[in-house]
Amino acid sequence: MITSEVSDTAIPNQYLKTVTETVRMILDYAYEERPVVDIIVRIIGGSWDEQSSTDLAFRMATIFAIKNAVKSAGPRPIE
Secondary structure: OEEEOOOOOOOOHHHHHHHHHHHHHHHHOOEOOEOOOOOOEEEOOOOOOOOOOOHHHHHHHHHHHHHHHHHHHOOOOOO
16 A cells, blocks of 8 residues: 655655556565565655656655665565
8 A cells, every 4th residue: 555645745746656656566576576565655755856856766766765664674574
């Protein structure tokens, strides 16, 4: 499940769509060759700049955020 608590002014819909698509892609195709289950992703903040923000920048930021979150959460292998 992915929820967003940010306004359109914090992250425009174009980039929010990129973030949610990237989260789904990462979780659907597994993380380090293991499926990710029972996870809730909350988008709680962000910012953008009209001059330098791109879909690629938001995609990369999302990838790093998911990687750090999964590592911090201490995932357990499925038995």
